[in-house]
Amino acid sequence: MYREWAPDPAIAGRVICLWTSTATSSVTELVVPDGSVDLIWAPEGPQVAGPDTGPKPVRMVPGDRYLGIRFRPGAVGETFGVPLEALRDLRVPLVELGVLPELTAENMQEALAVRLRTTSGPDPAxxxxxxxxxxxxxxxxxxxxxxxxxxxxxxxxxxxxxxxxxxxxxxxxxxxxxxxxxxxxxxxxxxxxxxxxxxxxxxxxxxxxxxxxxxxxxxxx
The missing domain is CATH 1.10.10.60 (Homeodomain-like)
Structure with a gap:
């Protein structure tokens, strides 16, 4: 089951939506390129889904739940501390990037809002x-x-x-x-x-x- 909802006003300028996907059966979800970057709390922990250039199948088993924050295309800026092209076609554990150490599944929006206020924003062009x-x-x-x-x-x-x-x-x-x-x-x-x-x-x-x-x-x- 998948659903989306609007982000808090504090991050709405940079974020399209929040979303959740929960598996009720064994299934392979197909993620296709959309120009966005997602901050995801996955079953194995927080990760960043970089910009894709091809399909990414995601195998899910009953009970798996993903909670994500989807950035507007071009709106990531320096949020993750590395050039965005370094994340292309990758799913990178957040711990490897050394950012947002205080992030939990419950405080994702609040922690991201703090990070956005303290890092350089996106290219205005x-x-x-x-x-x-x-x-x-x-x-x-x-x-x-x-x-x-x-x-x-x-x-x-x-x-x-x-x-x-x-x-x-x-x-x-x-x-x-x-x-x-x-x-x-x-x-x-x-x-x-x-x-x-x-x-x-x-x-x-x-x-x-x-x-x-x-x-x-x-x-x-």
């Missing part, structure tokens, strides 16, 4: 970078629009999101396609509306990023 890439324009065009060189755009994208602008654009496009497909739109229309060349391009990209066909993602409970 991060939302503009994501918004510009969402339009489907090329990296060169986006860099020019934002008054950056392509090298500067790449560096700032790595710092803010954990991967470069081309990967970020792929994730944004994939997530848009997934939202449209879940609303019942035909996949041929999803492909066009999301910026793919055609339905085959959409299918291939979904396979690369999620490891399964779009239909399987849409039909997940």
């Amino acid at each position: 991060a939302p503009a970078i994501a918004a510009a890439l969402r339009t489907g324009r090329s990296v060169r065009e986006v860099a020019w629009e934002l008054g950056l060189s392509e090298r500067q755009l790449h560096r700032r994208s790595l710092q803010a999101f954990g991967y470069g602008p081309k990967m970020l654009q792929r994730v944004i496009r994939f997530q848009r396609a997934l939202r449209l497909a879940r609303r019942g739109k035909p996949l041929a229309e999803v492909a066009v509306d999301s910026g793919y060349a055609d339905q085959a391009h959409l299918a291939n990209e979904v396979r690369r990023l999620a490891g399964v066909p779009m239909g399987q993602l849409v039909n997940r409970p």
